[in-house]
Amino acid sequence: MxxxxxxxxxxxxxxRMLIDVVQRQPGTHLAAATDRSGGEAVGRDAGELAGxxxxxxxVGDDIDAAVAASDAVIDFxxxxxxxxxxxxxxxxxxxLVLGTTGLxxxxxxxxDGLAQQGxxxxxxxxxxxxxxxxxxxxxxxxxxxxxxxxxxxEAHHRHKVDAPSxxxxxxxxxxxxALGRDLRQCAVYGREGQTGxxxxxxxxxxxxxxxxxxxxxxxxxxxxxxxxxxxxxASSRTTFAAGAVRAATWxxxxxxxxxxxxxxxxx
Ligand code: NAD
Numbered sequence: 001m002x003x004x005x006x007x008x009x010x011x012x013x014x015x016r017m018l019i020d021v022v023q024r025q026p027g028t029h030l031a032a033a034t035d036r037s038g039g040e041a042v043g044r045d046a047g048e049l050a051g052x053x054x055x056x057x058x059v060g061d062d063i064d065a066a067v068a069a070s071d072a073v074i075d076f077x078x079x080x081x082x083x084x085x086x087x088x089x090x091x092x093x094x095x096l097v098l099g100t101t102g103l104x105x106x107x108x109x110x111x112d113g114l115a116q117q118g119x120x121x122x123x124x125x126x127x128x129x130x131x132x133x134x135x136x137x138x139x140x141x142x143x144x145x146x147x148x149x150x151x152x153x154e155a156h157h158r159h160k161v162d163a164p165s166x167x168x169x170x171x172x173x174x175x176x177x178a179l180g181r182d183l184r185q186c187a188v189y190g191r192e193g194q195t196g197x198x199x200x201x202x203x204x205x206x207x208x209x210x211x212x213x214x215x216x217x218x219x220x221x222x223x224x225x226x227x228x229x230x231x232x233x234a235s236s237r238t239t240f241a242a243g244a245v246r247a248a249t250w251x252x253x254x255x256x257x258x259x260x261x262x263x264x265x266x267x
Contacts, residue, residue, distance in 0.1 A: 003249055004031030006070030006094075008085050009077025010059050011041025011049060013159075014099065017241040018074055019050035025245055032066035033059045036077075064088045072097065072248040076240075079103050086110040086120075095119040095251040097244050099126060101166030115258040119251045123261040124166030126243030130217065131261040133232045134174050137219045140228060141178035148221035148228075149198055150175055155208035155216040163207045164189065167217055172203050175219065 005022045009015040010033035022028050033046040039061070047055030060066055063081065067073050067088040075085045076099035083106065089096045096114060101124055103111075114120050125131070141150070152175075154168040164172075169183075176183040181201065188202045198204075215234040220227060234240070243261065250264050 003028045003252065004069070004071045005029070005245065005248055006032040006034070006066045006073045007046075008034050008063060008066065008073065008075035008081055009100070010046055011035040011039055011044075012076060014076035014237060014240060015041075016050045017237045018076065018244065019046050019055075020052060021238065021241040021245050022074075023047065023050070023052060023055065025242075027249065028245060030055060030057050031070040033057055034061060034063055034066040035059050036081075037061040064091070067094050068092045070094060072252050074244050074248055075100055076244070079107050082107040083110040086114040089120070090114050090117055093118060095248070095254070096121070097126075097247045097251060098122045099240065099244055102162035111258070115256065118256050119254040119259065120257075121247045121251050121259040121261070121264075123243075123247070124170040125215075125240065126247060126261060127232070127234055127239040128243060128261070128265055129232050129234075129239070130167055131243075131265055132267055133217065133219075133230060134171060135262065135267040136230055137171055138174045138178045140219070140221055140230060141175045144221055144223065144228070145175065145179045148223050149200055149204075151204040151206065151220040151222065153206045153208070153218045153220065155210065155213045157212050157214065158209050160209060163209070164205045165207075165215070165217070167215065168205055168207075171217060171219055172205065175203055 007018050022030050035041040041059045042061045045054045046057045063084050072095045074097045152168050154165045172183050186202050188204045218229050218231040220229045
């Protein structure tokens with residue numbers, strides 16, 4: 001039986017890509033699509049938005065109705081929607097794949113609340129390659145992190161509104177956890193002026209915003225006489241959309257709880 005997927009943020013860059021992947025992939029179909037009330041996507045045919053031709057599914061602005069009409073929900077929108085989506089998933093008993101980044105404490109708490117009663121996956125990056133990169137970065141941090149200066153460099157398109165990227169922060173947490181450090185204490189965001197010498201205990205973040213870069217992340221371990229750079233480059237948003245749809249089909253089989261992509265791909 002085909003899995004009916006509801007998409008929140010359907011009019012966005014990721015939303016349109018998700019509509020396309022959901023419709024093309026065997027075993028899934030678009031059950032509902034929703035976007036911000038008053039947004040230009042609302043009222044339009046979701047298939048036409050995604051450049052596929054009419055599908056007969058109109059983009060609505062009622063999150064609860066969209067969730068109720070779906071077997072699983074994928075949300076790539078803005079943090080403003082997260083608490084409403086989490087509450088709707090809890091009320092209707094639907095699993096949630098959350099891709100939105102830049103969440104605050106209240107939104108994270110809403111996801112924790114949902115995980116008590118339903119399955120929720122939250123990943124800062126749904127690509128298989130970045131999931132693997134995170135595991136490799138942890139391994140490198142454990143092996144050489146203590147004697148290295150660790151810098152995380154990320155680049156994204158000019159429309160991205162949060163920085164550093166959710167993926168960069170997740171990579172930073174992976175490094176900090178592997179080294180027994182607290183990222184909130186040791187992160188340094190950008191540098192300017194008389195910074196003094198670098199403290200080896202810190203983890204540095206640098207952000208690039210330019211053009212149409214889909215997403216690039218490098219974790220650099222700088223030692224004496226050598227350095228290691230682990231890099232992932234996304235060349236198309238399809239990788240995130242395909243990962244999120246794969247996550248939704250996996251999540252409907254899981255008991256309540258919080259999951260991430262590492263649970264799915266087993267690293
Ligand atoms: P975008 O700005 O193109 O699209 C966001 C969409 O959400 C817009 O259509 C907007 O109208 C809609 N929206 C805003 N508020 C809403 C609300 N209250 N209810 C319903 N819809 C609402 O952004 P994008 O590039 O598609 O990215 C969306 C989010 O996904 C961002 O947080 C981005 O960082 C994240 N993202 C995550 C991954 C991942 O793999 N986890 C990959 C790419 C992007």
